[in-house]
Amino acid sequence: MTSTELSRRRHGFTLIELLVVIAIIALLIALLMPAVQKVREAADRTQCANNLKQIGLACHSYVDARGCLPPSRTMYGLADELAEFFNGIDNEPDGDEAFGPTWAVYLLPYLEQAPLYKLWDLSFNPNTPPWGVPYFLQSPQAVQGRVPVYFCPSRRSPDTPPTLSLSGDGPLPGALGDYACNVGTTGADFWNFAVSFEFPNGPFRVGVPPGLGVRLNEIKDGTSNTLMIGEKHVQDGQFGQGNNDCCIYDGSNFLCSSRSAGINYPLAQSINDPAWKFGSYHTAVCQFVFADGHVQGLSIGIDPQILELLANMKDGQPIPPYE
Numbered sequence: 001m002t003s004t005e006l007s008r009r010r011h012g013f014t015l016i017e018l019l020v021v022i023a024i025i026a027l028l029i030a031l032l033m034p035a036v037q038k039v040r041e042a043a044d045r046t047q048c049a050n051n052l053k054q055i056g057l058a059c060h061s062y063v064d065a066r067g068c069l070p071p072s073r074t075m076y077g078l079a080d081e082l083a084e085f086f087n088g089i090d091n092e093p094d095g096d097e098a099f100g101p102t103w104a105v106y107l108l109p110y111l112e113q114a115p116l117y118k119l120w121d122l123s124f125n126p127n128t129p130p131w132g133v134p135y136f137l138q139s140p141q142a143v144q145g146r147v148p149v150y151f152c153p154s155r156r157s158p159d160t161p162p163t164l165s166l167s168g169d170g171p172l173p174g175a176l177g178d179y180a181c182n183v184g185t186t187g188a189d190f191w192n193f194a195v196s197f198e199f200p201n202g203p204f205r206v207g208v209p210p211g212l213g214v215r216l217n218e219i220k221d222g223t224s225n226t227l228m229i230g231e232k233h234v235q236d237g238q239f240g241q242g243n244n245d246c247c248i249y250d251g252s253n254f255l256c257s258s259r260s261a262g263i264n265y266p267l268a269q270s271i272n273d274p275a276w277k278f279g280s281y282h283t284a285v286c287q288f289v290f291a292d293g294h295v296q297g298l299s300i301g302i303d304p305q306i307l308e309l310l311a312n313m314k315d316g317q318p319i320p321p322y323e
Contacts, residue, residue: 041154041282041283043153044152044153044154044282045154045282045285045287045297047152047153048152048153048154048231048280048282048287049287049295049297051149051150051151051152051179052179052229052230052231052287052288052289052295053289053293053295054111054149055107055111055149055179055229055289056228056229056289056290056293056294056295057110057293058107058110058111059107059110059228059229059289059293060293061110062106062107062110063216066210066211066212067215068212068213068214068215068216069103069203069204069213069214069215069216069228070103070106070107070204070207070211070213071103071106071189071204071205071206071207071208071211071212071213072102072103072181072183072189072204072205072206072207072213072254072257072258073099073100073101073102073103073189073206073207073251073254073257073258074099074100074101074102074132074206074207074208074209074211074251075097075098075099075100075206075207075208075251076097076098076099076100076124076131076132076134076208076209098131098132098134098252099134099135099250099251099252099254100122100132100133100134100135100209100251101120101122101135101138101249101251102181102248102249102250102251102254102257102258103181103204103213103229103257104147104150104177104179104248104249104257105117105120105122105249106211108120108147111147111149113145113147116142116145116147119139119141119142119145120138120142121133121137121138121139121142122209122210122211124209124210132209134251134252135169135172135174135247135249135250135251135252136169136170136171136172136252138172140172142249143169143172143173143174143175143247143249143250144164144173144174144175145175146158146163146175146176147175147177150175150176150177150178150179150248151176151177151178152178152179152231152280152281154280154281154282155178155234155280155281156178156239160239161239162176162239162240163175163176164176164240164247165240165241165242165245165246165247165250165256166240166241167240167241167242167246168241168242168243168245168246168247168250168253168255168256169242169246169247169250169252169253170252173247174246174247174248174249174250175247175248175249176239176240176245176246176247176248177232177248177257178231178232178234179229179230179231179232179248180229180230180231180232180256180257180258180259180278181202181203181204181228181229181257181258181259182202182203182204182226182227182228182229182230182258182259182260182261182288182311183200183202183204183205183254183258183259183260184200184201184202184203184205184260184262184311184312184313185198185201185202185260185261185262185263185264185265185308185311185312186198186199186200186201186260187260187264187265187276188200188254188260189202189204189205189206189254189258190205190206201311201312201313201314201315202227202260202311202312202313203218203219203226203227203228203291203313204228204258206254214313216291218313218314219291219313219314220313220314220316221309221312221313221314221315221316221317221319222292223290223291223292223293224290224291224292224294225290225309225310225319226290226291226310226311226312226313227261227288227290227291227310227311228288228289228290228291229288229289230259230261230278230286230287230288230289231278231279231280231282231286231287231288232244232245232259232278232279233259233267233268233273233275233276233277233278233279233280234279235271235272235273235274236271236272242255242256243255243256243276244256244276255276259276259277259278260276260277260311261277261278261307261308261310261311262304262305262307262308262311262312263304263305263307263308265277265278265304265307265311266302266304266307267279267286267298267300267302267307268280268286268300269300279300282297284299284300284301285297285298285299285300286298286300291313296323298310298322302322303320303322306319306320306322310322
């Protein structure tokens with residue numbers, strides 16, 4: 001055997017040496033993965049907070065233009081329909097009304113989505129039933145327009161299947177979203193004995209055209225102490241399923257674009273929590289934009305009584321420390 005052949009052999013790896021190298025590389029990857037995942041989650045959480053910040057700024061731009069927040073959803077009906085809806089005696093909804101868009105539509109022009117907003121027919125004629133154009137009569141192009149700022153990257157992107165609702169919106173599936181408006185502590189955006197014995201106490205409630213909702217001076221507890229919009233809980237494996245994750249624009253099914261919070265509606269404790277409530281796919285926190293525009297993550301272990309005080313815009317109670 002020549003010296004050249006011996007030299008070539010000395011430069012090779014034995015099978016055992018190769019396996020050792022592979023094992024070391026695998027160990028290093030295993031050690032690095034948690035750090036990579038933490039960095040990725042931190043970036044996703046920051047992007048989610050930025051989404052909520054933009055939504056909060058859009059709400060305040062809406063206030064500047066209209067004098068009030070957008071409604072949780074628009075209701076079309078006779079002149080006395082809104083009074084019926086809030087008197088707590090009539091069994092509402094009773095079928096003589098129609099529902100138009102939610103807050104997510106009214107904010108579109110303030111989120112650089114004017115072309116999508118223009119696809120919506122928001123005309124209102126108080127003399128001709130159904131007085132306005134309800135969700136199910138809007139164009140598919142309008143209801144199926146996906147808006148990136150309405151999606152939390154920790155949960156999904158606008159292109160994550162299903163991209164449209166699978167149920168909950170009748171014959172017209174629509175775009176989804178990961179955020180919900182706060183209708184308070186009662187579980188409804190209206191007063192109905194069958195649902196709640198209380199008037200809705202959140203900064204969003206059902207309204208009438210032209211998109212009139214709660215005025216900021218109605219938030220008696222202070223805008224910095226009141227939840228406005230937060231991450232809505234959607235159980236793992238239930239994307240696109242009503243009544244939790246149908247179209248974010250569909251006012252006929254307010255359960256998919258709004259949430260309550262408080263003693264009866266604590267924050268979701270995991271992605272498998274089956275209840276209708278606020279919740280996120282972040283680690284141990286759920287993020288909200290408050291009525292003053294600041295964004296804050298609340299621990300999923302927050303005292304439900306404190307959460308109730310934050311969700312109710314006019315309970316008049318001091319809020320204990322919770323950060």
